[in-house]
Amino acid sequence: MKESKILYPSPLLSRYIKYYWVLKTDGIEPVLIQTIPSGCVHLVFHRGDNLNIQSKGWQPKNFVRGQFSISGNLISKGNIDMIAIIFHPLGLNPFVRCPMSELYNRYVDVEDLEDAELNHLKRIVSSEREAQVCIQQIESFLMRRLVDIGHNYNRIESVIRLIANYPQTDVDTLAKDACLGYRQFKRIFTEYVGMNPKEYYKVIRFQRILYMLQDNPEMEFTDLSYLCGFYDPSHLVKDFREFSGCSPTQYLSSRSPYSTFFSKDCRLNSIKYH
Template identity: 35%
Template sequence: MHYRLYTPDSSLSSFIKCYWSLEGEELPGTQQRIFPDGCIELVFHYGNLFQKYYPDGTSNFQPRSFIHGQLTRFIEIGGNGRVGMFSVRFQPHGLRPFTNINTHELNDSNIQIADIWGAAGRELENRMLEASDNEQRVQIIEQFLLRQLQPTAVNALVNRGVDMINQVNGAVNIEELSAQLNIGRRHFERQFVAAVGLNPKQYARISRFQYVLSLTEQKRYNTLTDLAYSGGFYDQAHFIKDFREFSGLSPKQYFAEHLPLVKFFSFD
């Protein structure tokens, strides 16, 4: 499977984290678990459609193109033969300036782009699916998004709040953060939810969870206890709770392949 990242133009980098593509072959029925990462995605399938699997054993095919809202828990998806996928990964607060849709209503679900942008969305889908390569797709999507951009919808205060949460990898007190931003907590939370789709505490927890995952990739821990405290968790109970909620697995289950000594620790 070939995964590639593309850098957005500077005129859009405040709203878009990256573009990415995935191409290759995947056996039907193969399932991949996707974790919350604090970002909303605009996805185009120019290969075979992916399936989304549900806890009750059912599944359905994803649309050809759609926006998937913030994840508050893991999902499981899988390819069906030829994989061809192009996606726009928005900054946590990046979607709102391009649409009037309530981002909170998209959480853990998707919406077809024609339901957001109407005829312009249908035309975008056709052009993206018919493009000769992903470099052309980058050009097409950037031209489209620049036409849709509503600069007055940018919330600088929320953007700053997101940056401050990211700087400390989610280890933040929301009351103190609101005070630093010189805004009441409830007012800040309302603005944050409108722009990001999550409340500040939810976003901070996901940011901390993602930081823990990054530590595992860097092998910057010796035991699961070290990992929990390095990730900003003050006790193992919260570490386990967040991990189960976002990944569907206990830390012991997930890190078994990363930490050979895991069998000596009890986290359940």
């Protein structure tokens, strides 16, 4: 048995949260979840068994997943009962007290953040069985933390929109859009997003490939390269391998493409049973 639900945040939090993902399985069959760079940050609460990071040991029970630049696999051989908060690229910033750069390519245990209120929320979520009640508690916690986000947040949010809408924009143009010098822009962007602007641009370009292939899986690689801002198809294939661990052809032969970053709806195609 598997239950997978998407729930959306209240209007006041929709600027920060993309959606909540509730996943439950009964543990009859092993579950494989592939992780790829999404351009988003996650806060995850495991109320059942936590997942094994292939070749690296177990995930923390409750953790923040920062920006990732690498793919991986998570494996479960037990019961999953998980609530994940999928934040927009900058969305976690107002709610935790650490730079996003400290979360890069890491699953950071909630306890390691040394945040008493967040640890209290963790205990509430772990003891409450009803997912909807848990999300109400999560939203109450987040609403209490919502403060003035400041000029830099607005600047970098504008830059991310530019990256999303114009796939061939260079870093100098992004810095000018933010009204910042190049070095200052790179520092602030990395602090707020969790990786440097050039690397993040590549992640979003990869997400654009997935988004284009969602509805057009037969699209020629030459057309795909042009629309996604690559020099040529070989450049596209190189980046795709870097972020997914396989070529676009191999990827399409085993799963349906889905972009966490660009998609408005939510299709959960990364879960496989073996």
